[in-house]
Amino acid sequence: MPNMTTTTSSKKKKKGSVPRWLAIPAPKPQLSEAEVNAKYPRMRLQVFMGIFIGYATFYLIRNNVPLVTPILTKELGFSNAAIGALSTALLLAYGFSKFFTAMISDRSNARLFLPIGLVLSGVANILLAMTGYMGEGAGATGYAAAIASIMATIMVFNGIFQGMGWPPSGRVLVNWFSTSERGTKVSWWNTAHNVGGALSGLLVAWGFSMFGKTWEVAFWFPAVISFVLAFVAWLLIRDNPEAEGLPTVDVYRNDPHKVESTAEDRAESTWTTIRKHVLTNSTMVYLALANVFVYTLRYGVLVWAPKYLHDVRHASLEGGIAGFSILELAGIGGTVLCGYVSDRMFKGRRSPAGILFLVATVGAILLYWLPSSDAPLWIAYVALALIGGLIYGPVMLIGLQAIDLSPSHVAGTAAGFTGLFGYALGATLASAGIGIIVDHWGWSTAFVFMIVCSGLAVLFLWLVNGAEKRLMAERAQKLAAKAQA
Numbered sequence: 322m323p324n325m326t327t328t329t330s331s332k333k334k335k336k337g338s339v340p341r342w343l344a345i346p347a348p349k350p351q352l353s354e355a356e357v358n359a360k361y362p363r364m365r366l367q368v369f370m371g372i373f374i375g376y377a378t379f380y381l382i383r384n385n386v387p388l389v390t391p392i393l394t395k396e397l398g399f400s401n402a403a404i405g406a407l408s409t410a411l412l413l414a415y416g417f418s419k420f421f422t423a424m425i426s427d428r429s430n431a432r433l434f435l436p437i438g439l440v441l442s443g444v445a446n447i448l449l450a451m452t453g454y455m456g457e458g459a460g461a462t463g464y465a466a467a468i469a470s471i472m473a474t475i476m477v478f479n480g481i482f483q484g485m486g487w488p489p490s491g492r493v494l495v496n497w498f499s500t501s502e503r504g505t506k507v508s509w510w511n512t513a514h515n516v517g518g519a520l521s522g523l524l525v526a527w528g529f530s531m532f533g534k535t536w537e538v539a540f541w542f543p544a545v546i547s548f549v550l551a552f553v554a555w556l557l558i559r560d561n562p563e564a565e566g567l568p569t570v571d572v573y574r575n576d577p578h579k580v581e582s583t584a585e586d587r588a589e590s591t592w593t594t595i596r597k598h599v600l601t602n603s604t605m606v607y608l609a610l611a612n613v614f615v616y617t618l619r620y621g622v623l624v625w626a627p628k629y630l631h632d633v634r635h636a637s638l639e640g641g642i643a644g645f646s647i648l649e650l651a652g653i654g655g656t657v658l659c660g661y662v663s664d665r666m667f668k669g670r671r672s673p674a675g676i677l678f679l680v681a682t683v684g685a686i687l688l689y690w691l692p693s694s695d696a697p698l699w700i701a702y703v704a705l706a707l708i709g710g711l712i713y714g715p716v717m718l719i720g721l722q723a724i725d726l727s728p729s730h731v732a733g734t735a736a737g738f739t740g741l742f743g744y745a746l747g748a749t750l751a752s753a754g755i756g757i758i759v760d761h762w763g764w765s766t767a768f769v770f771m772i773v774c775s776g777l778a779v780l781f782l783w784l785v786n787g788a789e790k791r792l793m794a795e796r797a798q799k800l801a802a803k804a805q806a
Contacts, residue, residue, distance in 0.1 A: 343429045346564035361567055364559060368497050369506070371557030372490040373513045375435045378550040379486040380517025381524060381543040382446045382479075384411050387645060388525045389536040390628045391638050396536070397468060401628070405756025407469070408624055409749050410476040411483070416744025418484025423737025424595070431489035432558040438485025439551035443544040445479035450541035487740060488733035491724050496561040496569075499576035504669065504721060508660020511717035515656065515709070518623075518649035522642045534638075595731075599738045604726055604788040609742035611675075611781035612719045614774040616747025617754075618682060619712050621771045622689070623648060624752050625759075626705060633694050633764060634701050644705050651709030659714025660721075671722045672786035675715040676779050682711040683775050690768040715778070719743075722785065726792060750774075 338344070352360065386393070386407050393399045399407075426434050452471045490510070498506045521543055528542035559565055562573070571577050599605050626648060627641030636644065655678070663674035689704035720736050727735035758767045 339425060339428050343433055345428065345430055345560055348563035349566040351568060352566040357567055357573070360565070361562070361573060364562070364565060364567070365497050367557050368493060368559050369510065371554050371559075372431075372435070372493050373510055374550055375439060375554030375558065376486050376490050376510070377513040377517035377520070378439055378547050378554070379442065379483055380514045381521045381550075382442050382540075382547050383415075383483055383517075383521075384408055384476075384624075385446075385521060385525065385539045385543065386411075386476075387624050387627050388522060388642055389539045391631050391641065392534070392536045394628075399469065401756040401760050402753070403469060403756075404628070405624075405753040407472055407476055408620075408752035410473045411480040412620070412744045412748035412752060414477040414480025415483045416480075416741045416746075416748065418481040419487055419744060420484075420734070420737040420741035422481075422484045423488035423733040423740075426485070426488035426492060426737075427731060427733045429489070431493050431560045432555060434485060434489045435558065436551040436555040438482050439547055439554065441482040441485075442479055443547040443551070445475055445482060446540045446544035446547075449475050449479075450537040450544075453535070453537040484737075487720070488737050491720065491736045492733045493558065493560065495724050499570045499574045500725070501576050501664075501669065502574075503725065504660045504664035504671065505657075506660075507721045507724075508657045508663075508714075508717055511660075511713070511720070512653040512656050515649045515652035515713060518652075519646040522646035522649070526639060526642060595734060599727075599731070599735055602727075604785055605723065605735055605738055607781045607784045607788075608719055608722055608726075609739045611778050611785065612739045612743035613747040613750075614778035614781070615679070615712070615715050615719060616743035617750045617774040618679075618686075618771055618778070619716055620748045620751030621755050621767070621774075622686070622705070622708050622712070625755060625767075629764065630698070630701060634696075634698055635694070636698055636701075640698065644702060647702050648705040648709035651706040652713035655710030656713045656717050658710075659718060662714075663718060663721075670786070670789055671718040671725065672782045672789055675718045675782045676786075678711050678714040679775050679779050679782070682708060682715075683772055685711055686768060686771060686775075690765070715782075722789070726789065 351357070386404065390399075390404050393404060422438075449472060452468060452475065494503065494507055494510060524543045524546065525539045528538040532538050532542070562569060567573070623645065626644045627638075630636035630641040630644045631638065659674055659678055662677070663669065663671045667673045685704055685707035689701060689708060692700050719739055723735040723739045724733075755767045755770070758770060
């Protein structure tokens with residue numbers, strides 16, 4: 322059968338190739354039709370579980386600073402700006418890593434690439450905890466300054482390793498799930514970061530109960546769990562169907578990609594691929610800019626939830642962590658719903674669904690912000706649940722659009738490009754930027770800033786909508802012509 326969108330590497334080594342042990346596995350002779358029909362559904366489920374578990378695990382060890390912000394403030398005297406800077410160090414490094422590692426990931430075996438990133442990120446979290454334990458007994462001022470600088474450095478490395486999670490997962494999704502089902506499947510997979518984010522709070526609380534309420538526990542305890550789950554991910558993940566003796570998913574489901582990948586495209590150099598399909602592609606640029614403001618909203622609420630609940634709503638440390646977990650858990654249902662809406666209501670168009678959910682997010686932010694400080698805490702929790710249920714849909718859709726609206730062989734790179742903007746600019750605005758805003762102008766100004774960001778995100782998604790409609794129309798014409806042939 323013809324291979325329309327395969328991502329397997331050619332025998333001819335080209336510039337930008339990875340070491341042989343890391344390379345995409347070569348195709349195997351195709352199995353019989355009966356074997357294909359029996360194996361394909363089982364492998365799709367197995368692979369999906371592998372990237373779900375793997376990606377969720379990254380969030381156990383991504384940025385646990387917000388969970389212990391009150392402790393860091395009380396014991397080390399960290400300001401809001403300093404705490405924001407710690408998160409920024411990781412998120413900025415992660416944004417760049419998500420883009421640059423994606424270029425390596427598009428030429429690598431996802432089964433190896435993702436678990437390696439997990440293990441290295443776990444090691445970084447162990448080092449963060451060791452920094453605290455080794456500094457015990459030092460003078461308060463010197464200790465705090467040393468901890469801040471060392472933590473920031475390690476956070477940078479953790480961010481680099483964290484960038485090895487999304488790109489291989491995106492490639493696996495493109496390789497194993499076709500266009501018409503991808504909105505629903507990606508939405509289900511994307512809830513992995515909500516599961517991981519919520520479990521990080523629960524793991525830290527569990528660690529506190531067993532090992533004491535110290536900030537170091539928030540780093541080393543989830544890291545130990547991540548090593549075990551990295552091995553599980555390695556057992557389950559398979560890079561592409563062809564390496565398992567199966568046809569491409571496009572052929573298997575008779576469902577071509579929105580943007581087809583030709584043999585000539587796959588033979589291009591890394592730089593040519595990036596320039597042609599990403600840097601000079603206005604649709605990708607608009608998606609990247611939309612991601613800036615979507616991520617500002619996401620992290621503007623998430624990173625500062627424990628601090629806001631503790632300082633303004635007078636919640637306990639555990640109460641602040643609960644708000645963090647509520648937002649993440651609520652994102653599960655909202656993400657799935659958003660993917661379903663984009664597949665069913667809007668027939669595979671992602672932009673209208675993203676715009677709808679962003680407008681509703683503004684209402685939820687107002688509910689979170691406007692009640693007085695002595696209002697019942699449950700109101701804040703309800704607002705956080707609504708925000709989580711709404712904002713994670715657009716977060717998911719932008720990544721999906723990046724892989725949807727680019728050839729399959731650059732899916733990881735395209736998603737990494739939007740992620741670069743989301744983290745390097747959006748998450749930076751949310752962490753360091755909002756920390757500075759709160760220190761100088763208060764929480765109200767911070768919330769106004771986030772609402773403005775939502776309007777800008779809507780604007781850029783509206784610009785993407787035109788290109789998406791055109792590509793969907795061209796795809797429909799091709800399918801109609803094929804049916805008549």
